[in-house]
Amino acid sequence: xxxxxxxxxxxxxxxxxxxxxxxxxxxxxxxxxxxxxxxxxxxxxxxxxxxxxxxxxxxxxxxxxxxxxxxxxxxxxxxxxxxxxxxxxxxxxxxxxxxxxxxxxxxxxxxxxxxxxxxxxxxxxxxxxxxxxxxxxxxxxxxxxxxxxxxxxxxxxxxxxxxxxxxxxxxxxxxxxxxxxxxxxxxxxxxxxxxxxxxxxxxxxxxxxxxxxxxxxxxxxxxxxxxxxxxxxxxxxxxxxxxxxxxxxxxxxxxxxxxxxxxxxxxxxxxxxxxxxxxxxxxxxxxxxxxxxxxxxxxxxxxxxxxxxxxxxxxxxxxxxxxxxxxxxxxxxxxxxxxxxxxxxxxxxxxxxxxxxxxxxxxxxxxxxxxxxxxxxxxxxxxxxxxxxxxxxxxxxxxxxxxxxxxxxxxxxxxxxxxxxxxxxxxxxxxxxxxxxxxxxxxxxxxxxxxxxxxxxxxxxxxxxxxxxxxxxxxxxxxxxxxxxxxxxxxxxxxxxxxxxxxxxxxxxxxxxxxxxxxxxxxxxxxxxxxxxxxxxxxxxxxxxxxxxxxxxxxxxxxxxxxxxxxxxx
Numbered sequence: 001x002x003x004x005x006x007x008x009x010x011x012x013x014x015x016x017x018x019x020x021x022x023x024x025x026x027x028x029x030x031x032x033x034x035x036x037x038x039x040x041x042x043x044x045x046x047x048x049x050x051x052x053x054x055x056x057x058x059x060x061x062x063x064x065x066x067x068x069x070x071x072x073x074x075x076x077x078x079x080x081x082x083x084x085x086x087x088x089x090x091x092x093x094x095x096x097x098x099x100x101x102x103x104x105x106x107x108x109x110x111x112x113x114x115x116x117x118x119x120x121x122x123x124x125x126x127x128x129x130x131x132x133x134x135x136x137x138x139x140x141x142x143x144x145x146x147x148x149x150x151x152x153x154x155x156x157x158x159x160x161x162x163x164x165x166x167x168x169x170x171x172x173x174x175x176x177x178x179x180x181x182x183x184x185x186x187x188x189x190x191x192x193x194x195x196x197x198x199x200x201x202x203x204x205x206x207x208x209x210x211x212x213x214x215x216x217x218x219x220x221x222x223x224x225x226x227x228x229x230x231x232x233x234x235x236x237x238x239x240x241x242x243x244x245x246x247x248x249x250x251x252x253x254x255x256x257x258x259x260x261x262x263x264x265x266x267x268x269x270x271x272x273x274x275x276x277x278x279x280x281x282x283x284x285x286x287x288x289x290x291x292x293x294x295x296x297x298x299x300x301x302x303x304x305x306x307x308x309x310x311x312x313x314x315x316x317x318x319x320x321x322x323x324x325x326x327x328x329x330x331x332x333x334x335x336x337x338x339x340x341x342x343x344x345x346x347x348x349x350x351x352x353x354x355x356x357x358x359x360x361x362x363x364x365x366x367x368x369x370x371x372x373x374x375x376x377x378x379x380x381x382x383x384x385x386x387x388x389x390x391x392x393x394x395x396x397x398x399x400x401x402x403x404x405x406x407x408x409x410x411x412x413x414x415x416x417x418x419x420x421x422x423x424x425x426x427x428x429x430x431x432x433x434x435x436x437x438x439x440x441x442x443x444x445x446x447x448x449x450x451x452x453x454x455x456x457x458x459x460x461x462x463x464x465x466x467x468x469x470x471x472x473x474x475x476x477x478x479x480x481x482x483x484x485x486x487x488x489x490x491x492x493x494x495x496x497x498x499x500x501x502x503x504x505x506x507x508x509x510x511x512x513x514x515x516x517x518x519x520x521x522x523x524x525x526x527x528x529x530x531x532x533x534x535x536x537x538x539x540x541x542x543x544x545x546x547x548x549x550x551x552x553x554x555x556x557x558x559x560x561x562x563x564x565x566x567x568x569x570x
Contacts, residue, residue, distance in 0.1 A: 003081055004049035006176040011045045013171030014038060014164055016355035017186060020363060021164050024157040024194060027149055028233050030202045031273050034067045034160040036327060041068030043323050048079060055079050058320060060239055064211060067161040069235040069246045073101040074114055084126035092118045103224060103234035108148025110161035116141040131179040135170060139189055142166045146193055156197040158190055187362045207273050208252040215242040216263025230258045242266060289424035290364035291415040294372045294379060295326040296548040297407030298515050307415040310360050314548050315346045325547040334518040334555040343551050354386050357395060366394035366424055370411050370431060373401040375479040398431055401477025404549040405513045405561030406440035413563060438563045441499055443492040444471045445556025493530055496560050509537035513561040515545040523558050
């Protein structure tokens with residue numbers, strides 16, 4: 001039995017519940033990123049059968065955040081298991097590595113889950129009846145985390161890291177034992193431990209989350225002793241050369257000086273911990289219908305969270321990584337592309353998408369999926385297939401015929417209406433109207449990226465670039481339509497303003513979504529200023545162009561999506 005596909009199944013289940021993990025994340029810091037960090041850190045497991053010898057290294061490079069680094073310490077060992085009989089051995093080694101990585105191991109975290117996992121694998125043979133027996137034991141371990149940590153007890157939730165591992169191994173064991181019977185969802189199993197107590201308050205935090213790779217002559221034990229004195233939440237992992245260190249510090253510059261006195265810093269990342277607020281939203285406060293859309297719609301994850309939108313990701317693939325698009329760093333990708341690096345996109349598997357649909361329906365009830373146009377992907381068809389097989393779920397699917405910013409604008413405005421408590425039928429009708437009314441103009445800087453992706457012939461790409469032609473296109477329900485060409489950025493802006501003048505006067509208040517790639521300052525400055533001067537009452541938002549579009553169209557691309565402001569009349 002090969003376990004590569006089981007690791008993939010586990011990861012895909014984890015991805016489907018990652019937003020919930022973020023919402024209940026209160027320990028060790030309430031920064032709402034446990035699910036996000038686990039998704040990024042364990043993404044190499046998505047294709048663990050490809051270059052398996054490099055899997056440990058790819059996991060180490062992907063590891064981020066407290067939960068991600070601890071999980072990676074475990075899975076760098078566990079991924080060696082070749083068949084069911086080896087699971088206990090490699091789980092024990094992974095558990096031991098995870099404990100060793102943490103400077104201050106605590107009961108009630110994913111470490112407790114790993115303890116229970118090892119014990120159950122030693123006591124139970126992996127067979128067809130293995131799944132229900134073992135998962136029942138692991139369920140109780142997750143429930144018990146609430147009383148093992150004071151923060152969790154006060155918040156009234158389970159540990160998000162432990163729950164993340166439960167969800168992963170639910171998918172893993174279900175797949176490797178071919179267990180096909182229905183079982184209760186996470187919402188049913190932990191119903192009273194997934195909502196933050198409204199009385200729970202979060203202490204202010206001024207710390208930074210620092211990740212570093214350091215080379216030193218010190219032993220692992222000696223290094224850990226010194227690093228622990230420099231900050232909090234220390235997780236340390238040995239690499240082939242050097243050590244990867246995760247640490248929280250309120251004085252990152254002092255931390256950097258301290259690490260430099262120990263060894264050579266080869267990589268450094270420093271991000272201030274953002275406490276996104278604790279969500280205690282009750283079912284009575286929910287919208288009548290929950291909005292779901294594709295991350296291809298130029299909606300950043302932070303904005304989606306603000307509007308209460310669930311995002312479904314495609315994957316951005318480089319030579320070493322396959323990462324959910326809404327969790328990628330655009331600057332790094334565009335720099336890689338400019339330097340000739342190959343970057344492509346890949347759809348999530350049908351299994352992963354089905355897990356997302358189910359997770360969304362179980363968490364939010366009636367949901368409206370605003371799908372990217374079927375002329376561009378098979379997302380609409382996949383969702384309809386699942387809907388037909390799951391008639392008991394209230395899951396409405398709408399083919400918007402849109403992509404990139406047009407899809408994003410449709411989703412944002414629909415969610416804004418839904419969040420006002422408007423009845424579901426009216427929300428759906430509004431989304432249908434927006435799908436007809438929204439427009440978008442995409443301005444491409446160089447055709448060579450479309451040529452590289454096979455979207456346009458090499459001859460056309462060569463001659464267009466040779467003549468400095470910059471294509472202008474629009475995504476429609478029938479596919480991409482070419483509108484014209486521009487010779488420079490001034491021509492692009494002139495085209496955009498001329499198109500707007502065909503639909504709006506200076507007294508109108510259209511809603512405009514400006515999208516940028518690696519040209520943020522120019523779009524937010526020159527382009528926005530020009531449009532705002534012409535349409536002083538326009539509501540203009542600036543967002544990154546979806547990476548699904550950006551990877552195909554390349555650096556220098558920008559886009560403008562626009563809708564009439566008939567929100568108040570609907």
